[in-house]
Amino acid sequence: MDGRLSNKWRVTVNESKFVESALQSELRVDGRGLYDYRKLTIKFGKEYGSSEVQLGQTHVMAFVTAQLVQPYKDRPNEGSFSIFTEFSPMADPSFEPVHPGESAVELGRIIDRALRESRVVDTESLCVFAGKLVWNLVDAANIAALAALLTFRRPDCTVGGENSQEVIIHPPEEREPLPLIIHHLPIAFTFGFFNKGSILVMDPTVVEEAVMSGRMTVTVNANGDICAIQKPGEEGVNQSVILHCLRLASSRAAATTKIIREAVEAYNRERSSQKVIRHHTLAKSEVLGPIEVV
Amino acid sequence: MEYVNPEGLRLDGRRFNEMRQIVAEVGVVSKADGSAVFEMGNTKVIAAVYGPREIQNKSQQKKNDHAVVLCEYSMAQFSTGDRRRQKFDRRSTELSLVIRQTMEACILTELMPHSQIDIFLQVLQADGGTRSACINAATLALADAGIPMRDLAVSCSAGYLNSTPLLDLNYVEDSAGGADVTVGILPKLDKVTLLQMDAKLPMETFETVFALASEGCKAIAERIREVLQENTKQLEYRRAA
Amino acid sequence: MVMRKLQLELPLNQTQKVRFKRAMERLQFLSSTTNNSVIVADSIHEDAFLLKGHGTSEVDGELMATVCGVVTHVDKLVYIRTLRARYKPEVKDIVVGRVIEVSKSCWRLELNSTKDGILKLSSMDNDVQRRKTYVDELNMRNIIVEDDVVCAEVGCIHRDGGLELRATSYKYGKLEKGQHLMVDPYLVKRSNIHFHYIESLGIDLIIGRNGFIWVGEHVQAQDHMILDDEMIKHTSLETRQSILRIGNAIRVLSNLGFTMTLEVIMETFNLSNAENIDVYDMLGSEFHVLVAENELERRIRRA
Numbered sequence: 049m050d051g052r053l054s055n056k057w058r059v060t061v062n063e064s065k066f067v068e069s070a071l072q073s074e075l076r077v078d079g080r081g082l083y084d085y086r087k088l089t090i091k092f093g094k095e096y097g098s099s100e101v102q103l104g105q106t107h108v109m110a111f112v113t114a115q116l117v118q119p120y121k122d123r124p125n126e127g128s129f130s131i132f133t134e135f136s137p138m139a140d141p142s143f144e145p146v147h148p149g150e151s152a153v154e155l156g157r158i159i160d161r162a163l164r165e166s167r168v169v170d171t172e173s174l175c176v177f178a179g180k181l182v183w184n185l186v187d188a189a190n191i192a193a194l195a196a197l198l199t200f201r202r203p204d205c206t207v208g209g210e211n212s213q214e215v216i217i218h219p220p221e222e223r224e225p226l227p228l229i230i231h232h233l234p235i236a237f238t239f240g241f242f243n244k245g246s247i248l249v250m251d252p253t254v255v256e257e258a259v260m261s262g263r264m265t266v267t268v269n270a271n272g273d274i275c276a277i278q279k280p281g282e283e284g285v286n287q288s289v290i291l292h293c294l295r296l297a298s299s300r301a302a303a304t305t306k307i308i309r310e311a312v313e314a315y316n317r318e319r320s321s322q323k324v325i326r327h328h329t330l331a332k333s334e335v336l337g338p339i340e341v342v
Numbered sequence: 343m344e345y346v347n348p349e350g351l352r353l354d355g356r357r358f359n360e361m362r363q364i365v366a367e368v369g370v371v372s373k374a375d376g377s378a379v380f381e382m383g384n385t386k387v388i389a390a391v392y393g394p395r396e397i398q399n400k401s402q403q404k405k406n407d408h409a410v411v412l413c414e415y416s417m418a419q420f421s422t423g424d425r426r427r428q429k430f431d432r433r434s435t436e437l438s439l440v441i442r443q444t445m446e447a448c449i450l451t452e453l454m455p456h457s458q459i460d461i462f463l464q465v466l467q468a469d470g471g472t473r474s475a476c477i478n479a480a481t482l483a484l485a486d487a488g489i490p491m492r493d494l495a496v497s498c499s500a501g502y503l504n505s506t507p508l509l510d511l512n513y514v515e516d517s518a519g520g521a522d523v524t525v526g527i528l529p530k531l532d533k534v535t536l537l538q539m540d541a542k543l544p545m546e547t548f549e550t551v552f553a554l555a556s557e558g559c560k561a562i563a564e565r566i567r568e569v570l571q572e573n574t575k576q577l578e579y580r581r582a583a
Numbered sequence: 584m585v586m587r588k589l590q591l592e593l594p595l596n597q598t599q600k601v602r603f604k605r606a607m608e609r610l611q612f613l614s615s616t617t618n619n620s621v622i623v624a625d626s627i628h629e630d631a632f633l634l635k636g637h638g639t640s641e642v643d644g645e646l647m648a649t650v651c652g653v654v655t656h657v658d659k660l661v662y663i664r665t666l667r668a669r670y671k672p673e674v675k676d677i678v679v680g681r682v683i684e685v686s687k688s689c690w691r692l693e694l695n696s697t698k699d700g701i702l703k704l705s706s707m708d709n710d711v712q713r714r715k716t717y718v719d720e721l722n723m724r725n726i727i728v729e730d731d732v733v734c735a736e737v738g739c740i741h742r743d744g745g746l747e748l749r750a751t752s753y754k755y756g757k758l759e760k761g762q763h764l765m766v767d768p769y770l771v772k773r774s775n776i777h778f779h780y781i782e783s784l785g786i787d788l789i790i791g792r793n794g795f796i797w798v799g800e801h802v803q804a805q806d807h808m809i810l811d812d813e814m815i816k817h818t819s820l821e822t823r824q825s826i827l828r829i830g831n832a833i834r835v836l837s838n839l840g841f842t843m844t845l846e847v848i849m850e851t852f853n854l855s856n857a858e859n860i861d862v863y864d865m866l867g868s869e870f871h872v873l874v875a876e877n878e879l880e881r882r883i884r885r886a
Contacts, residue, residue: 488668
């Protein structure tokens with residue numbers, strides 16, 4: 049009775065036993081191999097710096113916005129970079145409208161830590177929204193945030209005005225907006241542990257997440273650096289298993305980075321071809337079609 | 343800024359693989375079932391455990407045959423240099439979740455169905471490594487409360503500055519922008535429960551820093567065992583009649 | 584050396600510290616020299632035992648402790664006796680509890696255990712064996728209400744941990760005119776008598792196995808279902824002072840961690856009288872040190 053009232057989906061005993069026994073024979077319920085990722089789709093929106101990523105059935109949207117503010121006194125040459133995460137109740141009935149739950153906060157902090165290394169000079173803020181059906185949000189949200197950052201253009205500004213102290217922000221029609229300087233692309237990979245740490249899967253689905261006894265998210269980049277690791281307690285695993293996960297993630301990083309960069313490039317090409325039209329007439333540009341990557 | 347001088351001494355005079363001084367005490371909160379104070383250098387944390395007791399809020403019971411573990415991490419407003427404005431913020435929420443899951447991994451919750459164990463952690467002085475100190479304090483408090491555990495969960499942090507791996511960072515070293523790896527292990531079973539890292543590290547360097555942190559954990563485990571053994575012996579000889 | 588803090592945070596002056604330390608060291612020396620205490624994740628080195636009891640677990644063929652305590656064996660059973668844990672109920676134990684809820688046909692009692700105790704209306708028998716009707720249910724609040732202290736016996740323990748209590752005899756039931764004290768359950772040993780009547784002082788002393796102790800004026804055992812409309816007799820000042828003295832004696836013993844038996848409590852009580860110590864001063868540092876020394880002598884005498 050209580051379960052129904054709180055609208056929380058709980059995995060049944062049947063399902064959990066099915067998932068566990070399948071894993072014993074190295075099979076996953078949706079037919080993937082233990083280390084296979086789901087299909088990744090990256091779409092871009094009308095605005096600069098908005099993206100929508102689909103990883104299997106998980107949808108995540110990301111927006112980048114920028115503001116000119118006073119820098120911190122001890123870091124006068126640097127801007128700041130902050131991440132806000134919102135789980136909207138549209139995604140899953142168990143999310144509450146205003147109060148971020150534990151997992152929302154954790155997700156925000158994982159992404160925040162991972163992306164903090166791609167230092168950008170000017171100020172900005174990044175909002176990440178979670179869309180439909182929630183399965184393995186971390187990886188999808190991370191990719192969405194990166195895609196959005198890569199396509200974001202901030203308005204150009206110059207110092208001018210009366211006494212050379214004012215900063216003028218040039219609207220996009222006047223001057224070409226500038227891209228952000230991104231040093232590297234950290235990509236997150238989530239692993240699930242089963243059966244006291246002896247079975248390992250990559251990119252768990254929501255059913256597997258409910259059954260698994262431990263999880264770990266590793267963020268790596270294509271240069272072989274490890275950017276962040278989050279293993280928040282739960283099941284203890286051997287050191288060798290952890291190093292194995294790191295190696296798996298490193299080997300995948302290059303492939304995923306390529307996918308993201310290709311998607312961004314295709315988007316940029318489309319944009320530039322459309323831009324020429326925009327300056328001549330004031331016709332509205334349409335939302336670009338999805339760029340499918342397999 | 344130089345964090346390790348050419349002779350190999352850090353800002354507080356330690357070597358790269360030296361930990362700060364540890365002070366641990368059990369049984370400090372008389373009302374609690376179990377309690378402990380754990381200090382690593384200037385970082386001071388107090389933990390109080392209540393339980394296993396009757397479940398207060400029936401809706402929190404997720405698994406019917408296991409005990410519910412609740413954990414609350416908070417930093418006192420006087421714990422850092424400037425008075426903190428909010429007691430509970432996102433960092434506290436994440437740390438409460440992380441510490442709860444770490445302790446859940448080592449408590450034998452299936453032996454205490456339909457009950458609740460509350461762990462309260464309060465940081466009195468923060469000087470880097472608060473989450474490690476909290477996990478160590480929680481382990482001591484749980485052992486003091488007589489709650490059955492698989493193993494003692496211990497935790498330690500290590501970092502990488504000036505091309506040197508450093509054990510047990512304090513606040514200044516932590517905010518230097520280098521890597522910070524926090525490791526939580528179960529020493530007897532030799533398993534890793536908690537692993538968190540921020541900032542970039544190449545793979546090989548990570549392995550070195552990780553190994554250093556694990557060594558630190560083992561040293562802390564020894565200390566905790568000493569404290570618990572002394573405490574148990576003392577209770578027993580006082581009681582014996 | 585880690586000293587367990589005295590719960591009252593007593594300021595001991597230099598001589599007192601020295602005396603206390605010496606008493607503790609000699610107590611330690613007296614206690615059994617074979618050291619059986621273990622802590623979490625210690626392996627238990629024993630020969631093959633057939634039964635592995637509480638506090639042990641087998642990991643990879645090795646027997647390990649899961650709690651801090653003392654390894655005890657009874658015949659072929661090996662288990663760990665915990666020290667600072669909550670009360671583990673056993674059938675037929677006498678317990679004292681505080682009422683926290685009055686529900687339909689039962690009272691819920693707090694017992695310092697993993698689960699609360701349930702005292703059913705039907706378990707409160709009296710002379711006239713009759714079924715309790717709805718009138719009795721409505722009357723429940725007139726007999727026992729929240730925050731009352733009740734003495735009962737553990738009836739049965741369900742598989743899911745639910746604890747049922749019985750108050751089937753006249754000596755059980757609501758306790759009045761006295762003081763309720765809480766000590767650690769491990770300080771109370773199982774014995775034949777838990778109800779003590781100290782005739783010379785006219786005081787009842789009930790030592791519950793769950794660590795809750797009741798010290799009160801002696802009350803004749805009577806039917807608790809019958810509502811007593813008599814005027815409540817006034818307790819004399821002397822009796823009250825005795826109650827307080829015994830209460831404080833128990834507090835001191837609990838602070839020092841010594842086992843509670845009637846003998847020890849009465850000795851402490853007599854000691855405080857002999858040294859002419861004021862009731863309140865019993866909680867001071869000097870008396871604590873005296874009790875420690877006295878306990879040392881007592882154990883030497885017994886050994």
